[in-house]
Amino acid sequence: MSGAAFAESSLFKSRWVDILGRFLALVVVFVFFAVLVEGGKFYTLRNLENILRQSAVYATAGLGMTLVIIAAGIDLSVGSMIALSVITVAATLNWGGATGAATVASADAHYFVYQHPALASIMAVAAGVGAATLAGLANGCLIVGLRLMPFIVTLGTMGVIRGLAKGMANERDIYPPESTWIGSLMDPTLTSKTSSGWLLPTGVWILIGGVLVTSFLLRYTRLGRHIFAVGSNEETARLCGVRVGLTKLIVYTLCGFFCGVAGLMQFSYIGGVGQPTTALTYELFVIAAVIIGGASFTGGEGSVLGTLIGALTITVLYTGGQQMGWPKWVQEMVIGGIIIAAVALDRVRHRQST
Amino acid sequence: MTNRLEMHGVRKCFGATRALAGVDIKVAPGEVLALVGENGAGKSTLMKVLSGAHTPDAGEMFLDGEPYRPGNPLRARESGVAMIYQELSLAPHISVMENILLGVEPSRGPLLDWRTMRRRAARALHEVGLDHVDPSTPVRRLSIAQQQLVEIARAVALECRVLVLDEPTSSLTLPDIEKLFELIRNLKARRISIIYISHFLEEMQKISDRFTVLRDGQTVGTGITRETPVERIIALMVGRDVDELYPRTSRMPGEVILEVKDLAGEGKPTAASLALHRGEVFGVAGLVGAGRTELLRSIFGLAPVRRGDIRVAAYSGAAPPHKRWAQRVGMVSEDRKAEGLALGLSIADNLTLARLDGLGPWRLVFPSRQRAACRPWIEKISIKCAGPRQQLADLSGGNQQKVAIARLLHADVDVLLLDEPTRGIDVGSKAQIYQLIDELAMRGKAVLIVSSYLPELLGACDRIAVMCRGRLSETRPRADWDERQLMLVATGQEES
Incomplete structure (x- = not known):
């Protein structure tokens, strides 16, 4: 290949051009709705903030899914792990905030927590994120330890974890006694007069932090290089001394962790209620966000920034469709079609560049 | 007597690589021809040409005197040229009879004719000495040696005229090899021509009537096995000069x-x-x-x-x-x-x-x-x-x-x-x-x-x-x- 020809193709293939392309697609979709939705309602500050709040849950869970898909895996249990986190948070808050209901053995601890409401919130966060992380670890153990297909394992745990969440909640919504800062993670700040947040909802800041950390992990740590290697060619990774099993275990555990964090956001987004049926079918949105973001199902490819753009694109389509007054079935068809179009476009682009 | 199969000056290039640079082969009916050569001599490409997977760039092939130009593997099979590859190509989950008659299942209207299928499969199994195998057993339950025989049964059921065996003994035990040779002798008696590809010269000496040596994609020698000392065959296989590719400074081995x-x-x-x-x-x-x-x-x-x-x-x-x-x-x-x-x-x-x-x-x-x-x-x-x-x-x-x-x-x-x-x-x-x-x-x-x-x-x-x-x-x-x-x-x- 001559130098000039390569310069072109390297520009064509460069990460930033790729991300820019996806960003432009997002802008086009946004402008489409901005023009078509009546009365300029689509580009109000309130609506923009809503889009951000809504996409934060997908995008945060998407961080973990990005790692999993780069490592040539898949995790169908993210929706259930988010729900597990939501229920665990609500149940812990309930325990911390409730008076009198505690057993004798835990009475002292219970009273102590009751006296310090901040402690209850911290415990709830730890329990929620911890539960989802453990669920992710279990996924990883099954996949690595029993050498099962990730698709099958997580299809199973999707049901198991959802069932667990429902069982913990007795199949009813849990209403924690008082409002906590967890419950206000996703409260609007841009458009609220009473807000004390910095410009954006706290949850969105958490997402931004997560994006930075995960990007850094993928790009500058050996774990990141190993994840790409395992996804691109597992045999090569093994030959080069990468501990393939350990890498996968970490990846699925991290996916659980990010679902736990997404669960905190979801808890707040649905109004501080522990709903066992929340985040149903979110795995599809999350996977779609990662794929629209440029990750390849065959592994070895993908980026955190792409996933963020993917999550925003899906949310814009979703809210846009709603505000256009499209019936739900049209929305579903449009989003499905966009996913297929995005993947088909990637395929064409790949063929051209190799 | 016309030869069963003849190949004249067959050539095949892949890009700049010459895989076959002029191959001549003749096999008579009921004859076992051993095809020998080092790795990379062009044996597998030749197989693929014969089986219709590759179209040769030049050269002619004749089957029983008729021009033979298989456009694809199916056509080759229909013409009566069957291949048994080193890697067996059976579908492990389906039954022996379905494997034997795969692609040529007898049918009655739109429905499969299971009875005919079973009968024909049983007959083919009998021919290869697998009488005791139930035609409805899934193939994966059989041993490797039995699976290989099922593949041969498939060729027999299709009334093949030329059977090509690629390294058939590489995964067999000694008694299984003996059984295979017995079967090859039976097939010979039925006037089926066999092309036997193997690295193991002892086997090839035992089973073949004639041999052809390939080197660097060319036929470099052919002869009657019984009359040729093994040294001569090896000399034909390797006959190359070691050129100045290999620099070599004096080295002192350490611990x-x-x-x-x-x-x-x-x-x-x-x-x-x-x-x-x-x-x-x-x-x-x-x-x-x-x-x-x-x-x-x-x-x-x-x-x-x-x-x-x-x-x-x-x-x-x-x-x-x-x-x-x-x-x-x-x-x-x-x-x-x-x-x-x-x-x-x-x-x-x-x-x-x-x-x-x-x-x-x-x-x-x-x-x-x-x-x-x-x-x-x-x-x-x-x-x-x-x-x-x-x-x-x-x-x-x-x-x-x-x-x-x-x-x-x-x-x-x-x-x-x-x-x-x-x-x-x-x-x-x-x-x-x-x-x-x-x-x-x-x-x-x-x-x-x-x-x-x-x-x-x-x-x-x-x-x-x-x-x-x-x-x-x-x-x-x-x-x-x-x-x-x-x-x-x-x-x-x-x-x-």
Whole structure:
């Protein structure tokens, strides 16, 4: 290949051009709705903030899914792990905030927590994120330890974890006694007069932090290089001394962790209620966000920034469709079609560049 | 009498590679023709031409005097040319009878005629001596030897005229081989012509009437097996000059750095012992499937060790790959595509993957430093590329292989395990790799090469051992070997 020809193709293939392309697609979709939705309602500050709040849950869970898909895996249990986190948070808050209901053995601890409401919130966060992380670890153990297909394992745990969440909640919504800062993670700040947040909802800041950390992990740590290697060619990774099993275990555990964090956001987004049926079918949105973001199902490819753009694109389509007054079935068809179009476009682009 | 099958001047090129450069073959009805040649002589391409998978660029083929031009494998099968490949091509989950009549199922209108199917399958099974096998058994329940017979039964059921067997004994036990030979004699009696491809010259002497030798894609000799001494056949197979490809500075072997004692893996190897010194290039010869690759993989921790000891410098025992790298042992895989390299990643990622140390502070890995670490190697062993960012899939085979070897250089290993390091690459790249191996040995590194290409082993190695059916022969200095000797030991003609 001559130098000039390569310069072109390297520009064509460069990460930033790729991300820019996806960003432009997002802008086009946004402008489409901005023009078509009546009365300029689509580009109000309130609506923009809503889009951000809504996409934060997908995008945060998407961080973990990005790692999993780069490592040539898949995790169908993210929706259930988010729900597990939501229920665990609500149940812990309930325990911390409730008076009198505690057993004798835990009475002292219970009273102590009751006296310090901040402690209850911290415990709830730890329990929620911890539960989802453990669920992710279990996924990883099954996949690595029993050498099962990730698709099958997580299809199973999707049901198991959802069932667990429902069982913990007795199949009813849990209403924690008082409002906590967890419950206000996703409260609007841009458009609220009473807000004390910095410009954006706290949850969105958490997402931004997560994006930075995960990007850094993928790009500058050996774990990141190993994840790409395992996804691109597992045999090569093994030959080069990468501990393939350990890498996968970490990846699925991290996916659980990010679902736990997404669960905190979801808890707040649905109004501080522990709903066992929340985040149903979110795995599809999350996977779609990662794929629209440029990750390849065959592994070895993908980026955190792409996933963020993917999550925003899906949310814009979703809210846009709603505000256009499209019936739900049209929305579903449009989003499905966009996913297929995005993947088909990637395929064409790949063929051209190799 | 017309020949059953004739091939005249068959040629086939793939890009710049000449796979077949003029092949002539004749088989009479009821005759067994042995087709022999070293790895890469063009046997498998010839099979593919015969089976219709490849269309020849030039040449003619005749089947019973009629021009034979199969456009695809199905047509070849319909014309009566059947192939039994080394890798069996049965569908493991479906029944024996469905496998036998796959694609030609008898039917009554839109429905399958199970009764006819069973009857025809049973008859075919009887012909190959599998009377006791129920035609409705799923194929996966049968042994490998039985599966092979089912494949032959498939050919018989289709009333084939020419049966091609590719290395049919490579995974069979001795009694099964005897049974197979018995069957071949029966098929001969039915005037079926058989082309028998094998590395094992003893077998070919036992079963064949005539032989044809291929070398570098050409027919270089043919004759009657009974009247030809085996030495003559080997001479025809290898007859090449060792040219000046192999630079060789005088080296002084140092202390032993890798010692393998009576190593046995799962299946193969069954018994292998060797001692590799610093500053030495050690060759392992043998046929494909003899257990050479498995030997390297067991040493490197990619395959299980069942018995024996592996000692690397001060470390003893089996160890997984990440420990081997830490012990400064590195390996190049024989299969670049499936294992050796991640073709979707960049040169920089591939080259540095085995050692990501020192590429940033706090054990971090900076992509810019990864690229910087690659540049000296790209220059030193002249990897033709646009830069370290380039995707590996864009490189030629030779340059990909250089990246695979450069990975070991970057990791600065002391022991290099190279499995077929020059397979499928151009002569220019080969020469550079030999030069590099020589240089490494001079700097006190130890190199273990597995290769099927004998001139390469004789040219580049200091000492050589031969693997045959899982056993490694004694090690002898290069000067004590010649191609004929290596071939004799590799084909099990001679204990060394």
